[in-house]
Amino acid sequence: MTKKWIQGEVVSVKHWTDSLYSIRISAPEVKFIAGQYTKISLNIDNQEIARPYSFVNSPNEELLEFYSVSVPNGPLSTALQKLDNGAQINVGPTGNGFLILEEIPSVDNIWMLATGTAIGPYLSILKTDESWSKFKKVILVHAVRYSKELTYQETIKEISDKYGDRFIYITYVSRENTEHSIKGRIPNSIAKNELQNKAGVEMNPKETHVMLCGNPDMVKDTTLALKKIGLKKHRRNSPGHITTENYW
Numbered sequence: 001m002t003k004k005w006i007q008g009e010v011v012s013v014k015h016w017t018d019s020l021y022s023i024r025i026s027a028p029e030v031k032f033i034a035g036q037y038t039k040i041s042l043n044i045d046n047q048e049i050a051r052p053y054s055f056v057n058s059p060n061e062e063l064l065e066f067y068s069v070s071v072p073n074g075p076l077s078t079a080l081q082k083l084d085n086g087a088q089i090n091v092g093p094t095g096n097g098f099l100i101l102e103e104i105p106s107v108d109n110i111w112m113l114a115t116g117t118a119i120g121p122y123l124s125i126l127k128t129d130e131s132w133s134k135f136k137k138v139i140l141v142h143a144v145r146y147s148k149e150l151t152y153q154e155t156i157k158e159i160s161d162k163y164g165d166r167f168i169y170i171t172y173v174s175r176e177n178t179e180h181s182i183k184g185r186i187p188n189s190i191a192k193n194e195l196q197n198k199a200g201v202e203m204n205p206k207e208t209h210v211m212l213c214g215n216p217d218m219v220k221d222t223t224l225a226l227k228k229i230g231l232k233k234h235r236r237n238s239p240g241h242i243t244t245e246n247y248w
């Protein structure tokens with residue numbers, strides 16, 4: 001019988017901001033496909049609290065990595081933020097979820113749209129060679145409230161250095177004016193063709209697949225915006241252009 005939990009050990013916690021952090025965990029038995037999530041749990045006040053988190057590492061990296069934001073009054077995300085190196089932590093034995101390459105049709109242009117911590121699963125995917133043989137261009141889009149939340153710049157630079165103009169990285173900052181990012185939200189920007197213009201890539205049904213991950217309101221509103229320009233939800237028995245994962 002499969003075990004419910006693998007006992008892992010925290011190897012490091014990187015604090016990007018007061019609320020954003022990444023945890024690296026040693027738990028070599030855990031198996032997953034890039035883009036998937038698993039559950040993490042801690043015993044808090046004698047209660048097992050478990051929540052899903054997406055892998056940021058690719059399956060061929062040794063340590064597991066999860067990227068999280070501490071949500072005010074959120075039981076697990078605030079407890080994870082306080083962990084020290086060496087802490088014991090339960091990790092689900094396998095990955096779950098369909099935000100994975102084998103569920104995505106082969107197209108020229110793959111758009112990976114994320115809010116907040118949902119950039120994680122895309123980084124996992126983009127660290128695999130497979131993603132680069134399946135698509136001609138990858139457009140990674142990260143939407144955050146404030147500039148300082150545009151994390152993982154080193155990883156993104158490594159990808160950019162390796163794949164050159166096959167990789168396009170576009171950022172949104174909604175609550176600050178910046179020189180580097182689009183101000184505002186993704187759906188409105190798609191509706192006015194701003195994102196497509198900035199990428200220099202069309203979003204037509206023939207060459208496009210769009211992955212959406214993170215805030216469920218972003219997923220809903222962006223799906224509506226994409227439907228208005230002729231894209232449709234992708235299902236196994238009815239192929240389309242939009243694949244989604246909600247974080248709550």
Ligand SMILES: Cc1cc2nc3c(=O)[nH]c(=O)nc-3n(C[C@H](O)[C@H](O)[C@H](O)COP(=O)(O)OP(=O)(O)OC[C@H]3O[C@@H](n4cnc5c(N)ncnc54)[C@H](O)[C@@H]3O)c2cc1C
Pocket residue numbers: 037051052053054055066067068069071073074075076077078097116117118120245246247248
């Ligand atoms: C499939 C899946 C994968 C997930 N992967 C991740 C991940 O990789 N990283 C991550 O940070 N979270 C992820 N989440 C959310 C995560 O499971 C927890 O809900 C989150 O960490 C908060 O846990 P909590 O116990 O503190 O509060 P909860 O009681 O779980 O959540 C309280 C509220 O916090 C808000 N919230 C929850 N998660 C987020 C978030 N990520 N960003 C902004 N607001 C949020 C929502 O309003 C939610 O109702 C994922 C969720 C799902 C369903």
Ligand SMILES: NC(=O)c1ccc[n+]([C@@H]2O[C@H](COP(=O)([O-])OP(=O)(O)OC[C@H]3O[C@@H](n4cnc5c(N)ncnc54)[C@H](OP(=O)(O)O)[C@@H]3O)[C@@H](O)[C@H]2O)c1
Pocket residue numbers: 019069070071072115116117143144145146149172173174175184185186187215217218219221222
């Ligand atoms: N970010 C912080 O500074 C901070 C600090 C401490 C705690 N927290 C807590 O952490 C949690 C998550 O914050 P977060 O900033 O990571 O995630 P978030 O609230 O999902 O915001 C991430 C991005 O998604 C955008 N967005 C929200 N709704 C959208 C929609 N319908 N369509 C398109 N885009 C949409 C936001 O724009 P808008 O800005 O326009 O909403 C923002 O740019 C919250 O509970 C928050 O209280 C956040």
